[in-house]
Amino acid sequence: MIIINNIGAKKDYSWIKKYVPGDICIEGNIDYNSIHDSKSFISRPNLESLERTKNIKSFNAYQIKSLFADIDFNNIDKNSTFYKENKTDIELNKDINGSYTTISTIAFGKKDLKKELEIKDDISPVIISKEFADMIQVKEGDFIYLKMYQEDRNEFTISEHFQVIKIMDEFPVYTKFHSTTEVIVDYDDLQNLYNTIGYDRIDIWLEDNTNLTSINNIKNLEFNSSVSIKTYNDTVKYFQERYIKKILFQIFVIGIFLFIAMANSFTSIFNNIVNRKEEFTLLNIIGISKGEIKRVVLLEGILYGVITSLAVIIIQVIIIIILGMKERSIYVIYTLLFVDLLIISTNILFSNISMNYIVRNQ
Numbered sequence: 080m081i082i083i084n085n086i087g088a089k090k091d092y093s094w095i096k097k098y099v100p101g102d103i104c105i106e107g108n109i110d111y112n113s114i115h116d117s118k119s120f121i122s123r124p125n126l127e128s129l130e131r132t133k134n135i136k137s138f139n140a141y142q143i144k145s146l147f148a149d150i151d152f153n154n155i156d157k158n159s160t161f162y163k164e165n166k167t168d169i170e171l172n173k174d175i176n177g178s179y180t181t182i183s184t185i186a187f188g189k190k191d192l193k194k195e196l197e198i199k200d201d202i203s204p205v206i207i208s209k210e211f212a213d214m215i216q217v218k219e220g221d222f223i224y225l226k227m228y229q230e231d232r233n234e235f236t237i238s239e240h241f242q243v244i245k246i247m248d249e250f251p252v253y254t255k256f257h258s259t260t261e262v263i264v265d266y267d268d269l270q271n272l273y274n275t276i277g278y279d280r281i282d283i284w285l286e287d288n289t290n291l292t293s294i295n296n297i298k299n300l301e302f303n304s305s306v307s308i309k310t311y312n313d314t315v316k317y318f319q320e321r322y323i324k325k326i327l328f329q330i331f332v333i334g335i336f337l338f339i340a341m342a343n344s345f346t347s348i349f350n351n352i353v354n355r356k357e358e359f360t361l362l363n364i365i366g367i368s369k370g371e372i373k374r375v376v377l378l379e380g381i382l383y384g385v386i387t388s389l390a391v392i393i394i395q396v397i398i399i400i401i402l403g404m405k406e407r408s409i410y411v412i413y414t415l416l417f418v419d420l421l422i423i424s425t426n427i428l429f430s431n432i433s434m435n436y437i438v439r440n441q
Contacts (some may be wrong), residue, residue, distance in 0.1 A: 099311045100333035101138070105285040108305040109143060114176030120303045126190075126278065136284045136291035140403045141224045141252065142188035143271055143279040146262070147225035147235065154216050161260075181235075185261045186225070187252050189205025190278070196244055198265075205241035206263040208420060212246045219243055225264070227272045227425045229260050238272055252282075288312065352376065 104342040107120025114166065119142060126140055152173055155162055162169060165182075172181040189195075206222065215222060229236055235354050241264060250261055270276065285293065288311070296310050359372050 082166075092318060095314050095318070095400075096340055097312060099282075099309055100251060101282040101284040101315055102288040102311050103285070103294065104309045105281040105283070105297075105302065106307055106309070107279045107303065108307065109279055115440065119275055119279055120306050121281060122279040122303075123276065124301055125300060126281075129281065130296070131282070132293065132296060133301075134286045135297075136286045138281055138283040140266070140278045140281075141280045142184050142191040142266055142273075142275065142277065143155075144227070144269055144273055144275075146184045146186040146225045146269075146272075148182045148184055148215075148260070148314070149226060149237075150180050150182055150215050150264070152178055155180075156214050156216055159210075159214040163208045164372070170178070182260060186269055187261065187263045187280075189263050190266045192263065192265040198244065202244075203241045203268045204244040204265060205248060206245040207243060208250045208260065209246050209248050211260045211262075215241055225262070236272070238268075241268075252280075253437055280358055338355040356420050 080131060105121065121140070128193060129135060146222050152169075155169070169180050169182060174181075181215075191205060192198075192206075193200065193202075196204055198256045205225065207217075212218070215223070221243050223243060224237065226235045228234075251259070252263070258299055264288075266278075283297070287293070302308070327431070363369060
């Protein structure tokens with residue numbers, strides 16, 4: 080079933096763009112369990128080296144930290160998908176009066192965000208997803224509170240209001256960490272909260288992503304040892320090779336089981352027909368032709384194949400329900416049809432071969 084599903088599926092690696100949105104992603108090995116750690120992985124000299132590197136069209140540099148959003152609980156849309164998916168955390172983090180709740184966020188402090196959005200220095204901009212905006216019922220121009228948690232003092236430090244400058248349908252940056260939401264703020268605003276100099280991630284777009292020399296020059300820059308450098312093309316190639324290896328392994332394993340099953344099926348059908356040799360002879364004596372006997376045997380083979388295929392289908396459907404593979408239903412249908420055809424055809428072939436052997440030797 081897995082083979083047919085993989086062959087029938089359109090393999091699209093565009094999902095990798097969620098994690099490597101540009102041509103190259105440079106990212107520190109961030110411990111997301113202690114994301115408010117003050118250290119950063121990419122220094123300002125690293126950034127200056129990139130700015131001097133040829134073939135770079137543009138790049139986004141981020142510092143990644145943990146923040147918390149203070150939300151008026153009464154304004155939350157309780158019917159939104161976001162609220163339903165995160166209801167437990169949202170309800171758990173309500174204050175004593177139940178009027179406000181705290182929602183954890185991953186904040187991407189983007190370099191030169193104010194400059195990019197042409198925002199005045201006295202405004203602290205924030206970009207949020209449409210899903211989050213719909214849940215807390217805010218629009219562009221509204222303000223939200225963002226605050227940090229100080230572990231050493233075991234308390235929250237309230238920052239100034241952040242103004243929602245932009246609401247995006249799809250968030251442009253993804254991490255390995257699942258939080259209730261993610262926001263983009265200006266690097267300087269985030270630095271004021273954490274007092275940390277440096278960056279945790281850089282996404283790079285190249286003028287020519289096939290220029291291996293410039294790619295190697297970027298890889299050879301002196302980054303922190305815990306920094307990983309991934310190119311989009313190499314990442315796609317890695318998953319393609321892994322996919323091919325997976326398919327070849329599946330074909331090998333299932334081929335072995337298929338050979339054993341077909342050998343067993345042939346032996347069973349052949350022995351069954353050989354053991355009925357006297358029965359066929361008797362039927363021939365009373366006037367039933369060899370052709371009619373052959374048709375009966377072939378019909379038995381078809382019936383045996385149908386019963387076997389139904390048993391296989393029932394087992395597969397149970398497995399599909401257990402694994403929750405509803406989104407692949409179209410490929411499952413293809414698989415079941417293939418299995419039916421294979422089993423029935425095999426039984427007809429084996430019945431025909433066995434019957435011809437008996438007819439020739441009567």
